[in-house]
Amino acid sequence: MSSPASSLEQKQRVLEKFARIEAYHELQNLMGRTIVAINFRQPERVLEAFALDAPDVSFEYADEGRFVGAEAVRALVDQLIGAPAQPGEMRDYQLTTPIIEVAADGRSARGVWWMPGAGAIHEGEGDPAAIWDWATIAVDFTRAGEEWKILRLHWFRFITCHYEKGWVEDTSLINRPNTPMHPLSRPTTYHNPYSPLSIRDGIPAAPRPYDSADGSDWMLSRDKEA
């Protein structure tokens, strides 16, 4: 027969476990909705997912740089998907391999997804070009009231290549095109897409259980023993 004190303790523990399971499900849905909104060119829905009230909200995209603050995040989303969709255009990213950790205090979370992607883009006259466009997504989440929001998203590009050539023959990612950076972007923290000349890293790292948000740069950790 359990004592009233142990029963209360168990009830609190059960509530915490419920909250963690719900968080896991909510985070998966949040990221699913966000990627679908990117696929469908719905910038406002993408922005709804971000904690735009937080001064350190950020979105780092491949080698386009790190966009910090609401104005910069809006600018990047507008640059990526703000233009109207064109006939024949397609982007089809799919989230897989979820690795998610909710902080012990339940106020923040970290997640990584591997994201195969296929697409069709216009490069001039004629038919659109079929492409592969794969990435890994790493995210810091924050609990804003009753909702989860993206505080920091880093889009680690893995493959972008023409379908016909494949990732070995299409070497267009070896050098960044000589185009100016967006004026609101800050220097890229990590960019290492596949090329025949690259050596792979296990980055972003898998998040590990943690107590509370501490600002650590877990995404770029090379400590495989942690």
Next chain:
Amino acid sequence: MLTIDDLAEFSADELDALEARLDRQIAVWEVSNLRGQAAIFHDDAHIGEPRRELQAVGHPSVDVDALTAFRMKPVVDSLEGNTLIHPLATPIIEVDEDARRARGVWWSFGVEALSKFRETPMAIISLGMVPGTHIKMDGEWRILAGAWQRTTKNEYHAGWVHSMEPTNTRPPLTPEQDRNFLGKFAYRKDAVRRAVPEPPRTDT
């Protein structure tokens, strides 16, 4: 939102049963995380770096010496241009009543690039499955058994009907050895596909 008042009428047995169900759901999550970490470690080309153990090395059924020897074998001259990434999709995970053991199967659409002797890499489409058993040891889930099961490993342009690359080993495997290793249930254009692995059932 559920509050402690909602649990007021639960008897001790009912509360135990509820917590056990929750623990099984959390186990599904933790096993998913474990396999995701294993996939990242697998993709990481820095072979031989010290890393946190994900296998159930304390379990008597795990041959640690063989595992270590397999990990330390060099299979390419240079890591440059090599990659393999096997995303985990279609998870089917069953956890036992005590949330101590779990079986799972994932399907994967993978891509690779292979350069054995610093030649121009070969782009490869690598479909397959990850069947596995898992066990909780010292509060943490570990992989007890189960690794990659190949469906295709084809040169990108040739396609999976006309190309099947063997697993890269030194010395290289003969086709017969390869078919008895990771290629045992791989696609063959002259064979009916076998239903292997079957997804785990609820009576796992």
